[in-house]
Amino acid sequence: MITEKAYAKAVEVLEHCSRPEGFYASGLKGGYEAVWSRDSMITSLGAVFLGEKFKNTIKHSIITLGKEQSRLGQIPNCVGSYNTDRRSDVTYNSIDSTLWYIIGTLNYILDFHDKSLYKKYKQKIALGFVWLSYQDPDEVGVLAQQPTMDWQDAFPHKYGYCINTQSLYYACLKLFGKDEQALNLKKIINGEKEKYISLYDKKLGYYYPWGWKNHDTDREHEEWFDSLGNLLAVITGLATPKISASIMKYIERVKVNKPYPCKTIWPSIKPGDKEWKSYFSQCDAREPDHYLNAGIWPYIGGFYIVALVKMKQFKKAESELQKLAKANLKQLDGHEFNEWLDGKTGEPKGEPYQAWSAGTYLYAYECVRQKKVFHFDY
DSSP states (O other), X not given: OHHHHHHHHHHHHHHHHEETTEEOSBSSTTSOOSEEHHHHHHHHHHHGGGGXXXXXXXXXXXXXXXXXXXXXXOOOSEEEXXXXXXXXXXXXXXXXXXXXXXXXXXXXXXXXXXXXXXXXXXXXXXXXXXXXXTTXXXXXXXXXXXXXXXXXXXXXXXXXXXHHHHHHHHHHHHHTXXXXXHHHHHHHHTTXXXXXXXXXXXXXXXXXXXXXXXXXXXXXXXXXXXXXXXXXXXXXXXXXXXXXXXXXXXXXXXXXXXXXXXXXXXXOOOTTSTTOOGGGGGSTTOSTTBTTBTOBOHHHHHHHHHHHHHTTOHHHHHHHHHHHHHHHTOOBTTBOSOSEXXXXXXXXXXXXXXXXXXXXXXXXXXHHHHTSOOSSXX
């Protein structure tokens, strides 16, 4: 069965990505040979189901990143990839790295009942929350960010209140037992209070990718569909059941999950569109249906399947898992589990043996098999 074949290959990929420092973002020489916070923590969501096999790799990802936490509490974006501009192998300038680190560390502690790690790292988690709290310029409990400060670091342009960041922050608050703060965030993002900050649009049926200030009747925001941000809102519970259903219907209606799950954004952004910035022409996303510009990223496909499980659409989740398995087994230069695929043709692109493509496949596989959403079942 293709899902079983992909499962076995995903484990093999993670074996290649597993290093003494933690999970490298990709497992082949010349790829992303370093520990990224978001990549390693997302990969861990699936790797944890292999029990002791990757326990130390997950733990050392946490340790490697935690050692480089800034004095103000920010977790680095990456450790080990030398940056010539900064003349350093440690880079920061990212908001989701701290968020994913908190999620990954808390889940590791819960999954492996590692009280010793909690005692050692609870101060790092607390300091991470402090750093995050200073990203709240309106003092209302909602995080704001500067442009290019999450995984979409070059494209598209977004700033202020971003749905990807709010979804992750909601999960952090819930996992750490900050239920009152989490409820406040949920009400604001869904428009129940402080409506000038809300990201949900009833006419669109999904969350804006980002929104910022109002200028009389004009608001700074864009309306393209951010697949990961909206899917994380469903999985984490930031989205209400009604909003979640609307998001999943939208994905199906405009075929964000075709030919394989899932495109990063919809629609693609082209020169001449009001969202287009001049510097986009210099980045890898300049071509529609490629890379971040509506290319297919299998790791997002894994989250799509988990969201289907969350909505109890089990048969649909099984069907989409088969499609994701097929996508991940496509070979580029003889290797599977690629970084991304062409948004129209499904042709594999980017770096193969990608850790989070493998990790989220394992995560989706187990959620489908057990008909349960793990890690966000608080």
